[in-house]
Every structure is written in C-alpha cells, then in structure tokens.
Amino acid sequence: MEKMKNKSIAQRLAKTSYENFNVAVYCPVANINGMIDLEEFDRKFKLLYDNVKIGRAYVECYRGMNWATKEQLLKAKEYFESKGIATSGGITTCAGETNEDGFISLCYSNPEGREILRKAVALNAEVFDELIFDDFYFLNCRCKDCVAKKGDRTWSQFRLDEKREITEEIVMKTAKEVNPDINVIVKFPQWYEVFNETGYDLKMEPALFDSIYTGTETRNPTYAAQHLPKYLSYFVMRYLESAAPGRNLGGWFDPYECTYNLTSYLEQGYLTLFAKAKEVTLFCLDSMIKDPAFRLFAPAVGELFKEVDEYLGKLGNPVGAAAYRPANGRGEDNLHNYLGMCGIPFEAYIDYPEGEKVVFLAEGAADDADIVAKMKKSMLDGASVVVTSGFVRKMGDAFKEFVNVKYSSRKALVSEYADSKNSGVTVGGKYAGMKPILIPQMDYCTNDIWELAAAYGTDNNFPVVLRCSYGAGSIAIVTIPDNMGDLYHYPVEVLNVIRGLLSKEMPVVLDGPSQVQLFAYDNDKVIVRSDLPYAESVGLKVADGVKAVKDLVKGTEIPVADGKVTLEMMPGFNYVLELKK
Numbered sequence: 001m002e003k004m005k006n007k008s009i010a011q012r013l014a015k016t017s018y019e020n021f022n023v024a025v026y027c028p029v030a031n032i033n034g035m036i037d038l039e040e041f042d043r044k045f046k047l048l049y050d051n052v053k054i055g056r057a058y059v060e061c062y063r064g065m066n067w068a069t070k071e072q073l074l075k076a077k078e079y080f081e082s083k084g085i086a087t088s089g090g091i092t093t094c095a096g097e098t099n100e101d102g103f104i105s106l107c108y109s110n111p112e113g114r115e116i117l118r119k120a121v122a123l124n125a126e127v128f129d130e131l132i133f134d135d136f137y138f139l140n141c142r143c144k145d146c147v148a149k150k151g152d153r154t155w156s157q158f159r160l161d162e163k164r165e166i167t168e169e170i171v172m173k174t175a176k177e178v179n180p181d182i183n184v185i186v187k188f189p190q191w192y193e194v195f196n197e198t199g200y201d202l203k204m205e206p207a208l209f210d211s212i213y214t215g216t217e218t219r220n221p222t223y224a225a226q227h228l229p230k231y232l233s234y235f236v237m238r239y240l241e242s243a244a245p246g247r248n249l250g251g252w253f254d255p256y257e258c259t260y261n262l263t264s265y266l267e268q269g270y271l272t273l274f275a276k277a278k279e280v281t282l283f284c285l286d287s288m289i290k291d292p293a294f295r296l297f298a299p300a301v302g303e304l305f306k307e308v309d310e311y312l313g314k315l316g317n318p319v320g321a322a323a324y325r326p327a328n329g330r331g332e333d334n335l336h337n338y339l340g341m342c343g344i345p346f347e348a349y350i351d352y353p354e355g356e357k358v359v360f361l362a363e364g365a366a367d368d369a370d371i372v373a374k375m376k377k378s379m380l381d382g383a384s385v386v387v388t389s390g391f392v393r394k395m396g397d398a399f400k401e402f403v404n405v406k407y408s409s410r411k412a413l414v415s416e417y418a419d420s421k422n423s424g425v426t427v428g429g430k431y432a433g434m435k436p437i438l439i440p441q442m443d444y445c446t447n448d449i450w451e452l453a454a455a456y457g458t459d460n461n462f463p464v465v466l467r468c469s470y471g472a473g474s475i476a477i478v479t480i481p482d483n484m485g486d487l488y489h490y491p492v493e494v495l496n497v498i499r500g501l502l503s504k505e506m507p508v509v510l511d512g513p514s515q516v517q518l519f520a521y522d523n524d525k526v527i528v529r530s531d532l533p534y535a536e537s538v539g540l541k542v543a544d545g546v547k548a549v550k551d552l553v554k555g556t557e558i559p560v561a562d563g564k565v566t567l568e569m570m571p572g573f574n575y576v577l578e579l580k581k
Helices: 007-013 029-033 038-049 070-082 111-127 144-150 155-178 192-198 204-208 232-243 262-274 285-289 297-314 335-340 363-367 371-380 389-401 484-489 492-502
Strands: 022-027 056-063 086-092 094-098 102-105 130-133 183-188 211-215 248-253 279-283 321-324 346-349 358-361 384-388 406-419 428-443 450-457 460-470 473-478 508-511 516-521 525-530 536-542 548-551 564-569 574-580
Touching: 022 248, 022 285, 029 056, 029 070, 029 285, 038 070, 038 285, 056 070, 056 111, 056 279, 070 086, 070 111, 086 111, 111 130, 111 155, 144 155, 155 183, 155 192, 155 204, 192 232, 211 232, 232 248, 232 262, 232 335, 232 346, 248 262, 262 279, 262 297, 262 525, 285 297, 335 346, 335 484, 358 371, 358 492, 363 389, 371 384, 371 389, 371 473, 384 389, 384 492, 389 406, 389 428, 389 473, 406 460, 406 492, 428 460, 428 484, 428 492, 450 492, 460 492, 473 492, 492 508, 508 516, 525 536, 525 564
Parallel strands: 022 056, 022 279, 056 086, 086 130, 130 183, 183 211, 211 248, 248 279, 321 346, 321 358, 358 384, 384 473
Antiparallel strands: 094 102, 406 428, 406 450, 450 460, 460 473, 508 536, 516 525, 525 574, 536 564, 548 574
C-alpha cells in the first residue's frame, strides 16, 4: 500500500461498519438544511439506519449556490455522531443547472467562483477533519472570461492548468491552513474516458489531494445518457486504485435510473465491493429515506451488504488481463467494460504493466508515445500482447514494427463465423451470431499472421482474431465492431477464442454467452455473475490440477468433469467459488 499522506486516512480505515468494509451516506446541503425537527428526521432516517449499518455521513455545506451554516453543520454532525456515525464534510462545486446546458460548474476565471470555493473549503475545515468533493469538481464554463483566459490552448489543456492552480492555491492551501490534519478527498466520476476534457487528471490530482474516491454508477446502460456497461462499476474501481494505490478510499453509487430493475441498482454495489472497495457511499440521504420511488432500495442494499460481508474477506487480490490505459488516453471508450461483460476479467493499469504475461491494449494506449518500445520489450521477454483494431488504426505505419496489418476503410456486415482448430492454418465451422453486425475489414498478409477466428462474407471472410509470434512472445489483434456493444453478438465459439488469449493466465476461463461476468482473485477464488435476462447453463474451464470447485455461499461442491464445471445461472445471481487442488 502506498504510504498514507495523512494519519487521518489510516485512522478512518481502521473502523468499519461491516467486518470487511464501511458504508457511508452522502447528505447534500438541502438534506442538511432540512434537519430542523430531529425527532421527525430520526423517524425517516430509520428506513436507512435500520436496514444498513451506516458508519459515516458526508455532510455537505455547499451545492448549486445553496449553503448550510456552520451552526447547521454542527447540528447535523452532533446528530450523526450521537448514533456512532463518523462525519466528514462535503462540497459540490456546481453553480446550478440551466435549460440549455445541463449542469454548469463554478467559473474560476472570475473572483466570485474562486471565493465560493475558498469559503466552502474553509467552512468544512472548521467543522470536520475530512472533506470530500462530489464529482462536480470539473470545469465546463465557456463564458467570455474563460474564452479570453484560454487563449490558444485547447479547452482540455486550459482546464487541466486551471484545475492544478485552484487545487494547489485555493483548495489545499486553505484546507491545511484552517485544519492541518484534514484529509481532503476528490471523488472522480465514472466517465474516466473523457476526464481531461473537463479538467480531471489521474496523474495530477492524486498527487495533490490526500486521497481519492471513485464513482461506480452505471444505472441503465441502454437508456441512460451515459450508456455505461455494468462491468464499469468494477473496472473503474481497479483503474483508480492503480492511480492512487491504498488511497482510493471507496466507491459511490446512486439509485437514479434504476427503478426499471432493482437488480441494476444492486449490481453497482456488488461490483464496487468485488473490486475491493474499502468503503461504499450511498447517494443520497433524502432519496434513500424520503423518495417513494426508492423505498425498497434501502432494505435491498442492506441485505446485499450482509451477503457480501460473509465472503468478501475470503477473496484475495483481484487479478485479470493487464489492461493498460494511460491517463488522458482516448479511443474505443469503455471497451474494457464491454469485454468485461463478455466474461473477461481485467486488472487495470494507469502505467504500463511491465513484467505482466498478458497485456491488453485498446485504442487509448496508442496515445503513449513510447508504446512501441514497451510492447517490444514485453514480447521479447515472452509476454502475449493483445491489441484491438482501433489500436492498429491509431498506430498507423508504426504498427508495422510488429506485423503488416492495416485498418482499412472498408466495412463488412456479418452474421456467421468460423474458428480455427489448427492455429490458423484453416478456419472452419459455421456459427451464427445473434444478429448482423458491422465490423472493420483488417488487411493482413496470409502466412505471415494467422486467422484464429473469422466472419464469413460472400466468397470471402474477414478476420475477427489474428495472431502471430514475436520474439519470445506473441501479438494478437481483436476486431472490434463499430458498435462496441455488438461484441455481445459474437457467438460463443468466437468469444472463446478472445477469452483464450486474454484469460490464459487466469485460474478459470468462461465458456458461455456474453453478458456473464467473471471476477478472479489471486487465492483461487472466482465470482461468476449473470446479466442475462433468462436462466442459462454456463461452463467454466478450470486450470490443470483443480480437482473440485466449492460453492462458498451454499457450502456445496460442484463436480469437475473433463476440466470443466457447469453452472446453472439465474439473472442477477452470483456464484462465489473456491478452486480446490
């Protein structure tokens, strides 16, 4: 674990409301100002408090031009602490909403926005020994002052420069002057693919703040504006852990856009904890205790916490294919999460994972100026490097260092597939996809690189997976459909080729349809979770030497036959398994 910057971090991690994690609730300023009659408030709070062991309350002082007074903060602090609930401060640096632009951030090009920020930090530091910034600590103002101040810089660079300056000169300086022992936390949103466009930086900010926090909201992937695959609730926790090892204090999710399916709300909690979050924050207080739309959510998530606490301590450290995504890299947004929904476990890295045996590089990794040298060293040392068609496109001629494969301008509409049983010498079989999908056509040289999976066309076929040796290792290319969600429509036989490349160092490999997730740990424990809307039999190929598989929830053993076990999966159900050797 990275050395703690502040003694209060170590102290707060020592006490948890559950055996293996803590649970917190975030209380926006309107909730705090509504705590007038504490007896009435207590009756409503019972819905949450009676169902969930709350260990911390984040008490907000400012949001959207609304303030809580110091007296009101102290009143809320006293109430929560009388129940044994620790308290921390909170700030949401939002200037409100408009009918045209949605949420708008504070503007730091004028003195008013800077003074609001300074005042909010100082107020928190007077009352609390810890404060957290809600994930509105972004910059999206394009007023005349900001346009003039930006000058010739890109909006991204202007906002990154501005974020560094206000964090150093206003946030951290003010907080430490008022309360030298305060732990200042920045919560990052879940939309990590575009952080730098609004001033977030996973290299700069973890170095400036005492600790960080992670947004793990996925809600409704299809019908919500952010369209985030559910595996993101796990992947983003691991990615931010790599940005601040030991100082990523928890994951945060909410009930919004989840009323269509209660399981979608609970899944955020499961995956946050499967990623080994130290704390889970429920947003927000009033929604959880007053809004009738979410009345069932507190009892349900309380049962989830009880369930996971029974086995979380038995799980080791998460493992998976080493997925490198440099800070501020762009391209193939959320691809890791789409592949995660296809049963491929990843371990995320913000720095290149030297020494790993399997390295996965999506398009964003091509933004590393030294990526060719790093890949070359990995493969000369014996690693298997798997890249995407988007990575090949962005690399252009530089990719010829490894093999002459090009991303062409042509597309193919495909629905039938083949695989290879002889390392690409021939392809065979005819496997139907769920529906026609559009893929890029990759140009390659026959007999120089080998086609392990293909999509059929008329008197033609198009590579889905290519592979060849390089040095002591290998390089493989996976063709990504234009709509990345169409990865779900590759047939099992094609998905198994991709899984075989990326999961070859894993204790188990999934053998089944997409929308079944697999989580692996370094002590021979695995979790399998189904997001299919129907019951389905799913196979797990186990590593050599595994003689039995124990269900840690039921306490029963599942027989291993021909190196494989079969699981009868139900929607939203988790198998928590131990591999017995």
